[in-house]
Amino acid sequence: MVRRNKAQSDPQHFPNVSVFHELQHIRRVFLEGVPRITACEDFELWSPQLDTALAKLDNNLEHLVIVPRELEVYPERRAYWEIRVQRFLDRLAGKDK
Numbered sequence: 001m002v003r004r005n006k007a008q009s010d011p012q013h014f015p016n017v018s019v020f021h022e023l024q025h026i027r028r029v030f031l032e033g034v035p036r037i038t039a040c041e042d043f044e045l046w047s048p049q050l051d052t053a054l055a056k057l058d059n060n061l062e063h064l065v066i067v068p069r070e071l072e073v074y075p076e077r078r079a080y081w082e083i084r085v086q087r088f089l090d091r092l093a094g095k096d097k
Helices: 017-030 050-073 075-092
Strands: none
Touching: 017 050, 050 075
């Protein structure tokens, strides 16, 4: 059983590691000027599903840079990211449960 401290059980609490992670996304877009993957506004075959797929692709590519930065500062997050990446790879291989 995982015990949580009072701050972790508070729905208003946002863990420091999560704040750090989201700030890395903001840093890359606004400070480093990394371009985002999006659909062109006048793309004839546009659909909400395309927007969603491109947003997920962009986010996954961002994580290739952000997660290593996060692990440098919060090495205890390695197990968390290993589980997330394995789930993603399983979905790609059609092994999702």
